[in-house]
Amino acid sequence: MKVIKNYLYNAGYQILLMLAPVITTPYVSRVLGANNNGINTYTNGWVTFFYLAGQLGISLYGNREIAYQRNDKFKRSKTFWGIISLQVATSSIVLITYLLAVFLFSSAFKTYFLLQALWIIAYGIDISWYFMGMEDFKKTVSRNTIVKLITIALIFVLVRNQSDLAKYIFLLGFAQLAGSFTLWPYLKNNIQWVSIREWHPLKHFYPALLLFIPTITTQIYLVVNRIMLGRMAPQAAVSQFNFGDNIVKLVLAVVTATGTVMLPHIANKFASGDVKGVRESLYKSFDFVTAISTPMMFGLMAIAYKFAPWFLGSEYGxxxxxxxxxxxxxxxxxxxxxxxxxxxxxxxxxxxxxxxxTIGAVVNIVANIFLISLYGANGAAIATVISEFAVTAVQLFYIKGTIRRRALFAPIWRYLLSGLFMYIIVSRINLIMSMTIINLALQVALGIFVYVICLFMLKAPILKQAKALIKK
Structure with a gap:
């Protein structure tokens, strides 16, 4: 039940993240315009590499290490002080390097690059990984919810025209910084002070670096699309791709919330030697994410072409x-x-x-080179799908010795068939209906109804999980 509760906390916050752009994106896309939004996307894309370098792979590493030491307060505290001291040190070095790079090499957008530096400071003092490792998602979700709501209000108050791009960038960075600060008071009863001689931050450097490599590599094919578009296409194309990518990723966030919740849970099971429990958790998790991601995929495809210009404005057709x-x-x-x-x-x-x-990043860069020149923003989107397919295929190859892939994929056809049938119906309805908030809600409701009915008709395994959850 703890895993379910944590998932609901995290999924609830991800839903807030989805609703926030529903409120702000139509406003910002129109007030700032496609060109200014493209500048924000481009400059933030560059600073992303720097703040990730400052944090190393500590977001994942700290989460896992705290999960291992969860039941021993002294060891847990010793691990925390060692990891956070390393994070602050590396982030400080990266911040200095970033500022030097901006002053030496940036002629255009210098002010915006400097404002983006707030993200480096914010991630340098972020300790959300500690609470995730403790499987205490309530604190991080509560903190982020309050900060997000305040930020939304300030965007509407302070960002009024195209000259307010600097204010918008500052608000986003400051919100991240404020969120990082507000978690520190919660440490008071969670950890104890440990002598500095016991911290040994350098012992965490190499294992965190090992996790930094996949983290930064992942970001390469998340951010490189925007940077390559910025070099190969107008800034408006960057903005058009960015908003589309954000909408897809925000929907996806409800699915990937399971990863944030399950990582410390499975790490704790693995540390205690419960191999059977690890496998059972993975089979259920795979079935769950397939069941909810399939209708999200087909649903977005069904409404995409009418939804974008209605939601974002005519510039974003x-x-x-x-x-x-x-x-x-x-x-x-x-x-x-x-x-x-x-x-x-x-x-x-x-x-x-x-x-x-790494293979995914290489595939993404190569695909972008060919597809952006041919299809612009659509090419970057197709390149994203190709690279994500490559990542999934390689990982499935690596798990073949321990996880039965046939068991993972046996029920998939039920979800895909249900989703495809839903897509056909919703896309037909979408063609004949004008796009309004009421019509959109009707299409979403219809899609959910059709998909669920199909799952019952095909006896999908997710129904057993839902039944067991209801009983609990």
Whole structure:
């Protein structure tokens, strides 16, 4: 039940993340315009590499290590002080390097690059990994919810026209920084002070670095699309791709919330030698993410072309194509979230995980070179799907000796067939209906109804999980 509760906390926050853009994105896309939104996307893409370098792989490493030491307060405290001191030191070095790079090499957008530096500071003091390792998601979710709501209000108050781009970038970075600060008071009763001589931060450097490699590699093929578009296409195309990609990823966030919750849970099972429990958790998790990601994928594809210009404005008509072509990545990422984040990472198979995401990054860059020049923003979306497929395929190859892949995929056809039938009906309805908030709600409700009915008719395994949850 604790895992379910944590998932609901995390999924609830991910739903808030979905609702926030529903409120702010139509406003920001129109007020700032496609060009200014493209500048924000481009400059934030560059700073992403820096703040990830400062944090190393501590977000994943700290989560896992705290989960291992959860039941021993002294060891847990010693691990925390060692990891956070390393994180602050590396982030400080990266911040200095970033500022020097901006002053020496940036002629255009210098002010915006400097404002983006807030993200480096925010991640340098972020300790959400500690509470995730403790499987205490309530604190991080509560903190992030309050900060997110305040940020939304300030965007509407302070961002009023195209000259307010600097204010918008500052608000986003400051919100992240404020969120990181507000977690520190919760440490008071969770850890104890440990002598500095006991911290040994450097002992965490190498294992965190091993997790940094897949983290930064993953970001390469998440951010490189925007950077390559910025070099090969107008800034408006960057903005059009970015909003489409964000919509897909926000829907996906409800699915990947399982990875954040399951990583410390499985790490704790693995540390206690419960191999059978690890496998059973993975089979159920794979079935669950497939069941919820399939209708999300087909649903977005069904409404994409009418939804984008209605939601974002007429400037963003091409975003509909981005959403349509990138939607299959939802299913690919859902699967790799189980095989990679929920299995390979907790059981110390970082090497295999690193290889999979490295291959994905290489495939993404090569695909972008050819597809962006041919299809622009749509090409970047297709490249994303191809790279995510490569990651999933490699990870499935690596788990073949311990996890029965046939058991994972046996019920998949039921979900895909149900989703396809839902897509046909919703897309037909979408063609004849104008796009309004009421019509959109009706299409979503119809899609859910059709999908659930199909699951019952095909006797999908997820229904057994739902029945067991209701009984509990």
């Amino acid at each position: 091409p975003t509909g194509g981005v959403i349509f072509w990138e939607a299959p990545a939802i299913l690919m990422i859902a699967w790799s979230n189980v095989t990679g984040t929920q299995y390979l990472m907790p059981i110390h198979h970082e090497h295999e995980y690193t290889i999979s995401v």
